[in-house]
Amino acid sequence: MLDDPKERKYLILFGLYVGFWGMLQCLTVKLVPLDLAWLGLGTLAFSYGSFAHAFTFPCTDAAAEIWGAKRARMMVYMGTAVYIVCTVFLFLAVQAPPAEGWPLNDAYVALFQGGPRIILGSLLATLSAQLWDIYVFEWVKKRTGEKNLWLRNNVSTFGSQLLDTTIFCTIAFYGIIPNDVMPKLIIGSYLMKLLVAVIDTPIVYIVVYWVTGHWTSKGDIVEEETNDGDNETGATS
Template sequence: MSRESKYLVLFGFYVGFWGMLQSLTVKLVPLDLAWMGLGTLAFSYGSFVHALTFPCTDAVAEIWGAKRARSMVYMGVVVYLFCTLMLFIGVQLPPAEGWENNEAYRVLFQGAPRIVAGSLVATMVAQLWDIYVFEWVKRKTGQRYLWLRNNASTFGSQLLDTSIFYVIAFYGVIPNEVLPKVILGSYLLKMLVAIVDTPMVYLIVRWITGSWTAKGDVESVC
């Protein structure tokens, strides 16, 4: 399989994750913050699923550079908006006679506008920031320290993603004194997920290039 074919495989997974976000974001999962004295709250399942997109953009930024990685983000936004539109149309269409599950379908897929908007804005901003930091660190370090640029970009972008999402989706819903603690708790859980991010990036880069690092944007400044 050629390098470009492997890129298309990676790109397919990436936009596929974006396509799922609209329907997954409205799923709230219990978040046990008893250790912070807050009891059990909730987090958006979609906000965690989209964390799988960060190894994709980091690997592409490593191999092909930031420009192609940003193009992936823009296409992800297009796919997200298209899927949102299709779900909206599906909710509006009249149900077939005798189908008794239309109300459940409507409630499930009509989505909460603030949650959907929060997911879109947070994901796009966080991903573009992730790519920017990744590129900046790589220009400083060259091909060395892939783990450093991957973690520096992911830690900051996940904080942005979590903060923007919860402020847009839940400001005024969750008490103001509790909201920062929910953001912190969610962010810490995301950091646990991010632990596997760096090995994933190394493995993807190795799979595509046969090496553990790549020149990417460094080629343009060497």
């Protein structure tokens, strides 16, 4: 497997994707302002975890384009497992007694204890949105063929980002933050993700070209190469 350059690149992409999942625990609880006064929306808020999380979608879209939906879903399942493991270890770290004289324990606990609703909301939202993104990506590709990678990338990402934002904000913050802040949080987070989604389109193209040498791919390149090899063997025989 590691002798195949394309498989090595898959592992690199896999590692980046899982790394973004691992960062979500640390970034999700941070809310930052988003000034949209120029759109007449005033200052909105978004979770900084949304910014990092948005970069997971070009990873799965590129994987679905090159290796197919099955390999892309494998990334999602492994990312989910890493998130759960990180949650468990952060919980244990928060519960562990601090060393005598260490002055930062209260701040550490406040930062990383993460309410159950935030953890559950982040997990369910990300898992649902990622699987939906892959499904829509493949659905569009089957109907448009190899061309228009930009179309399936954006159609799948725009919808899945809205799903992700709505599920997370509802589970994590409903009843906790004022009702008039909730729409601003959802809109702010979603607009930030849309901005990243527009930026990630050339990223997907670059990754596809980096792996295949072409700007689009038929998908499942590993299986195709195997079949070609079998055909060549059969022809030789």
